Amino acid sequence: MTHRIPGLTRRLSRSLVAAGLLLAGLAAHASNWPERPVTLVVPLAPGGSTDTTARLLAEKLGKELGQPVVVDNRAGAGGNIGGAYVAKSQPDGYTLLFTTSTAATNVTLYKSMGFDLQKDLVPVSQVAQIPNVLMVNNDVPAKTLKEFVDYVGQKKTVINFGSAGNGxxxxxxxxxxxxxxxxxxxxxxxxxxxxxxxDLIAGQIQAVFSPLVEVLSYVDSGRLRALGVTTPARSSRLPDLPAVAEVLPGFEVVLWNGVLAPAATPKPVVDKLAAAIQRVTQDAAFRKTLADQGSTPIGNSPEEFKAVLGTEIEKWGKLVRLSGARVD
Known part of the structure; x- marks a missing residue:
């Protein structure tokens, strides 16, 4: 014979009802979202390649969602200020982060980012991948990637390579x-x-590994000599340019950008947003604009982006430790 405990039964029933109401509320929120403009935080200054891509995405995404998507630039601390702002925002789908692979780098580079990238934010979708391109000034005697590898490997000449900063x-x-x-x-x-x-153009340094989108005009005009891209495969924008991996097997540095939301954002909202981004990345005009910049559209799912992010944090962490860079 089964004995029922009235108090326990009532509490269980109330819990089930509450859970049902919560799920119903989340479903209603997702079906109505967005009911007002959405803010896309770019953790970098206006005018750069990341900001340009974010604004292109915002324009297309607003049409998909039926509400304006407004870009809000919050630069500083290598992107950490904007990232922390979004991580601490209301998880309602109205404040999003357009971040880059720098965020994965910062996990190891910075003693403290001001937030936990994997705990305080939820991946929504990657938007694009971007190669770095190895460029040298026209005074460097090496004309090809293989010649430059040999030139550097001889150690007879000090090669100064520039960057946008440590890490x-x-x-x-x-x-x-x-x-x-x-x-x-x-x-x-x-x-x-x-x-x-x-300074590379002026001959003050000999090489730079720069995001392709930022230096295409120099490459096209012949002011700088491009020797190879850092992605495993060649870029469709410069199909005759080899990947560094063709001479140094396994060499890979792939930049990316993507959208994240505060961690407690309801999953139906995240899924709805991801589906909208995926539609944008399949838009012919959007894809052509990115291809003209040397970038590759992605548009993956939240689950796929989460797996990529974990791998990227580990990969970039190894590179940071190799370089010896550190920001305390």
Whole structure:
């Protein structure tokens, strides 16, 4: 014979009802979301390649969602200020973060980011991948990637390579390249990629590993000599340019950008947002704009982006430790 405990039964019933109401509320929130403009926080200054892509995404995404998507630039601390702002925002789907692979780098680079990338934010979808491109000034005698690998490996000449700063993708790309070649390359950090590229053109430094989107005009005009891209495969924008991995097997530095939301954002909202981003990344005009910049559209699911993020944190962490960079 089964004995029922009235108090326990009532509490269980109330819990089930509460859970049902919560699920119903989340479903209603997702079906109505968004009911007002959405803010897309870009943790970098206006005008750069990341900001440009974010604004392109915001325009297309607003049309998909039926509400304006407004870009809010909150620069500082290598992207950590904007990231912390979103991590501490209301998890209602109205404040989102457009971040880059720098966020994965910062987990190891910074003693404290001001938030936990994997606990305080939830991945929604990657938007694009971007290669770095190895460029040299026209005075460097090496004309091809293989010749440059041999030139650096001889250690007869000090090769100064510039970057946008300590711990940036340019710095880490150069550190990895120097390690693989076992050369004598010296890192010269700048306050941004533009001054590094300017000094490269002027012959003050010999090489820079720069995001392709930022230097295409120099490559197209012949002011700088491109030798290879850091992605495993060649770029469709420069199909005749080899991947560094073709000469140094396994070499890979892939930049990316994507959208994250505060961790407690309801899953139906995250899924709805991810589906909208995926539709944007399949838009012909959007894809052409990214392809013209040398970028590759992604548009993966929240689950896929979460797995990628975990791998990226580990990968970039190894590069940071290899370079010796640290920000306390």
């Amino acid at each position: 940036t993708s340019q710095h880490l790309s150069g550190a990895l390249f120097n390690s693989r070649v076992q050369g004598h390359m010296v890192h010269v950090p700048y306050k941004g990629g533009a001054p590094a590229n300017a």
